[in-house]
Amino acid sequence: MESFNRIFAIIEKEFYLSYNTALGYTFIVLFMFVESLLFFFGIGGNSFWDRKSSDLGFFFVITPYLLIIFVSAIGMKIWAEEKESGTWEILFTLPFNEWEVVLAKYIASCMNVLIALLSTIFIPFTVMIFGQPDLGIVFSGYLGVFLVAITFVSIVMYFSLFFQTQIGAFLFGFFALSVFYSPFVQKSIDFIGKTASDWIGIFSLQKHFEAFRLGILDPRDLYFYLSINIVFLSLTVIHLKDKR
């Protein structure tokens, strides 16, 4: 119970820190704006009006790429802000266990991601005005995007630990997520050979997201994302303990 209270204290603090200033709202509005701009007006001639189709396929293709930037921006604040302001020292002299701090900050960041994703909910509703999108695919797509996003959070959380400044944390977070999700990386792996590609593909975030995007809910994909999350959260806890 005490653990729960302490975790809740950090989540609440993180929430206030995000939304007491305009920065948190700016991130959300910017995410929503760019997302809707890309979906409705597209890149080149690939707009919603040109496609003349009431499906959200393109929305779920572009969202993970936007999340790379958005989650890197959220991630840069997780540790570097505490280090820059000196509150890092306070945080780890309060009676918290490392895993409590990591879990609380992870949940708080996931909540930010969830708010950002929920802010785009008007996109499927708009599509529903013009046609009848498959709601099953919309649901599984959103679930997949959320799983990708929280996995991004866990990855950024670990890598940003190594940086003292927010800009350093952002740039490396962006780089790390790009490597983990980039189609170019996937293509490079394919180039090595089929067997190697198949093996490495097991760990590809993008490959596992494809099923969700197509409306297929395979528990193996769910386990995959949860496992990656657990691995990176554990690495973060281990690193924090080790750094003391």
Place this chain on the structure above:
Amino acid sequence: MSHELWRKNGSHEFFRKPFFIVGIYHLGIVSKSMEAVQLSKEFPGKLAVSNLNFTLKPGRLTALLGPNGAGKTTTMRLLTGFSRPSGGRVTIEGRDLSENRAEFQKQIGYLPESGPVYRDLTVLENLEFFARARCLSELNRSRSIFRVLEELNLGDVRNLVIGTLSKGFRQRVALASVLLSEPKYLILDEPSYGLDPTQMSQIRQLIQSLSKDRTVLISTHSLDEVEEICEHVLIMSKGTIVADSSVQSLRREDRLILEINDSGMNFEEFMKNNGWPNVFKIKNMEEGFVEYEVQLGDKKPEDIYLLVSRHQILLRGMRKLEESMKTIFNSITGN
């Protein structure tokens, strides 16, 4: 009841019972002190502190002094469990801090250097966070927050975002966050940093009153502060403790300077024979007078007066040896 238990279960069971522990705690057998035992911390390529041994006792306000880079902050971080020692240990009430760090940290209040705070939170949100983090019950939370707002005169700014406050206010908020849960052990790094003289005096009084029933260690560069409120001093230089002493004996307040006309007698020997072993000649003066330094110990200045007048030794003057903390600090740290 305890006798019955003794008879029934034998002495082993008796010793395990909580009332026995409480008993020896009050007898002072289990100390409420915080202790550094052969404490060392090594960073890659640098030994920050080495082989520190000292005890922080309850009811005694201890100052940690030392030039920049002496290892004060590292020592404080080790004492609060923020850093793990490379060697040795920190014990609290006789138990190793590393045994259950989070549990011990409930009893430790730590104010890091320059009082970092969450600048985007309001004063109340900040205090609420610290109260929750320290697991205070809802009733205790409100009471404690109200108490520290009063104690540190923060009532008027409680709904303001901390980032908009002056440095002095921010420092007070940081201190309020530390004092919320009334920790038994207070480790304060430059607590009066950024405060104006009036606030400084208030904070010093507050710290002094808190130290009556707590174990308090403050790090400061203000030697005036040490002289004003501290009873004990630890001086660090190059990662080691070079002085661990009461302020009084460090300032050599128990020492007198006597101007004696000893008429060629061995005054040092004479005093030694009369129960004053620590008498040292300083210098010869004019008209046959000689200056001596005498350590009083538990004796009084009038005892010397009685002794010398009984033996008809001419005493021209007697004064306290006065050395400023600055002189002492500089001579100890070699600055």
